[in-house]
Amino acid sequence: MAPKDNHLPTAEMQALDAAHHIHPFSDSAGMRKRGARVITEAEGVWLTDSDGKRILDGMAGLWCVNIGYGREELADVAARQMRQLPYYNTFFMTSHPPAVKLSAKLAELAPGDLNRVFYSGSGSEANDTNIRLVRHYWQLMGKPNKRTIIARRNGYHGSTMGAASLGGMAAMHAQGGLPIPDIVHIDPPHWYAEGGDMSPEEFGRVRAAQLDQMIDRLGEGNVAAFIAEPVQGAGGVVIPPDSYWPEIGRICRERDILLIADEVICGFGRTGSWFGSQTYDIDPDIMTIAKGLSSGYQPIGGSIIRESVAQVIEDGGDFNHGYTYSSHPVAAAVALENIRILDEEGIVDRVATHIGPYLKERWLKLGDHPMVGEARMVGLMGALELSPDKSARAPFASPGAVGLITRERCFANGLVMRHVGDKMIICPPLIISESEVDTLIELAWQCLDEAMAQAKAEGVFTA
Numbered sequence: 514m515a516p517k518d519n520h521l522p523t524a525e526m527q528a529l530d531a532a533h534h535i536h537p538f539s540d541s542a543g544m545r546k547r548g549a550r551v552i553t554e555a556e557g558v559w560l561t562d563s564d565g566k567r568i569l570d571g572m573a574g575l576w577c578v579n580i581g582y583g584r585e586e587l588a589d590v591a592a593r594q595m596r597q598l599p600y601y602n603t604f605f606m607t608s609h610p611p612a613v614k615l616s617a618k619l620a621e622l623a624p625g626d627l628n629r630v631f632y633s634g635s636g637s638e639a640n641d642t643n644i645r646l647v648r649h650y651w652q653l654m655g656k657p658n659k660r661t662i663i664a665r666r667n668g669y670h671g672s673t674m675g676a677a678s679l680g681g682m683a684a685m686h687a688q689g690g691l692p693i694p695d696i697v698h699i700d701p702p703h704w705y706a707e708g709g710d711m712s713p714e715e716f717g718r719v720r721a722a723q724l725d726q727m728i729d730r731l732g733e734g735n736v737a738a739f740i741a742e743p744v745q746g747a748g749g750v751v752i753p754p755d756s757y758w759p760e761i762g763r764i765c766r767e768r769d770i771l772l773i774a775d776e777v778i779c780g781f782g783r784t785g786s787w788f789g790s791q792t793y794d795i796d797p798d799i800m801t802i803a804k805g806l807s808s809g810y811q812p813i814g815g816s817i818i819r820e821s822v823a824q825v826i827e828d829g830g831d832f833n834h835g836y837t838y839s840s841h842p843v844a845a846a847v848a849l850e851n852i853r854i855l856d857e858e859g860i861v862d863r864v865a866t867h868i869g870p871y872l873k874e875r876w877l878k879l880g881d882h883p884m885v886g887e888a889r890m891v892g893l894m895g896a897l898e899l900s901p902d903k904s905a906r907a908p909f910a911s912p913g914a915v916g917l918i919t920r921e922r923c924f925a926n927g928l929v930m931r932h933v934g935d936k937m938i939i940c941p942p943l944i945i946s947e948s949e950v951d952t953l954i955e956l957a958w959q960c961l962d963e964a965m966a967q968a969k970a971e972g973v974f975t976a
């Protein structure tokens with residue numbers, strides 16, 4: 514094996530980083546003061562930082578390293594493909610073996626007649642493709658007014674102009690003039706925070722009915738599609754009540770609008786099926802994929818499209834859309850190898866039948882902690898709702914402060930657990946072992962204790 518790269522001392526890297534590198538979604542001023550955390554290697558579920566400290570990665574990178582770190586097979590496939598054909602495009606009626614094989618494999622895995630794949634370099638780009646594709650589809654169907662896309666508050670669909678517009682993140686819309694025209698948002702089925710006295714099932718139906726009401730308001734002849742994540746990820750692992758998706762599916766069918774399931778997090782085993790649409794029995798026209806598609810080893814995303822929808826696009830002449838890196842051969846070869854490993858090692862089934870239930874049982878017990886108002890989990894993604902008064906499901910007076918304290922306690926104790934406001938999130942690699950789950954749970958409880966004590970000392974533990 515080739516020797517590992519030596520790296521500069523941590524302080525020198527932090528200084529250079531602060532001088533020359535702008536970070537996504539980061540507090541630059543705070544980071545300058547403290548210095549960026551520098552990760553230098555990883556194996557399995559464990560990260561190692563530039564000072565040699567080991568950290569349990571409870572987030573699988575950014576919800577993506579489904580097969581875990583350090584799989585030599587993916588490195589070998591990438592090197593082989595780079596030597597044979599490092600790059601060629603698929604524009605202008607050209608193809609190459611990795612694109613052919615990956616497309617056939619995805620069509621086999623995807624439910625029903627989702628049989629055609631359009632590739633991108635990321636989930637954001639795939640959702641931009643979806644915006645153009647559904648509008649073009651309705652144009653070709655002779656209904657050019659069907660342009661508006663309905664999405665959800667707190668949804669996350671990426672960071673490009675189109676994808677961030679589909680997303681329902683107020684802090685993102687506040688920068689750069691978003692959303693772009695003809696994208697509107699309804700409320701998500703977040704029962705813990707917004708369900709009040711309703712039962713979860715009743716609340717799920719009420720939130721689904723908002724789709725019907727929005728279509729009425731806009732006029733059915735003006736609506737192209739509805740887009741949603743099967744489980745809202747970055748919004749805080751918002752697991753929908755069982756009543757929600759059947760209603761959404763019925764409304765989309767009856768009102769003749771396309772349904773886009775953004776599977777960027779839920780896809781490739783996260784919820785215990787290949788796709789979240791299978792876990793929730795959703796019948797989408799398009800699925801957005803990225804992240805777990807390559808377990809993050811290469812940047813690649815795509816849209817898997819229902820055959821009848823794709824047929825209309827294909828019969829309509831050129832689709833004037835594409836990325837230089839659409840179906841990149843190295844990324845496609847790595848994705849294919851990643852899928853082979855997920856499949857042959859039974860990793861997806863293991864989430865459904867073994868490690869998912871194992872983690873869930875222990876995770877839900879964190880709900881007994883005095884600071885945790887709710888613990889929830891599906892497959893291997895879960896959230897804790899922090900609260901100063903759990904019996905009332907009360908939020909904190911200064912939102913996000915206790916979540917941030919908790920995240921920092923986790924880092925200090927060697928656990929990556931992300932915070933979304935005052936929700937704590939985990940989404941570990943799917944290959945996590947039982948003993949690593951035990952470690953994760955022990956660390957999480959300890960960090961909650963420490964964070965609660967610190968929050969009280971700082972005077973922010975108040976409703």
Ligand SMILES: *Cc1c(COP(=O)(O)O)cnc(C)c1O
Binds near residue numbers: 576634637742747777
């Ligand atoms: C991460 C994410 C995206 C965006 O993917 P990128 O590869 O970061 O562009 C889109 N949708 C969902 C649900 C995501 O979690």
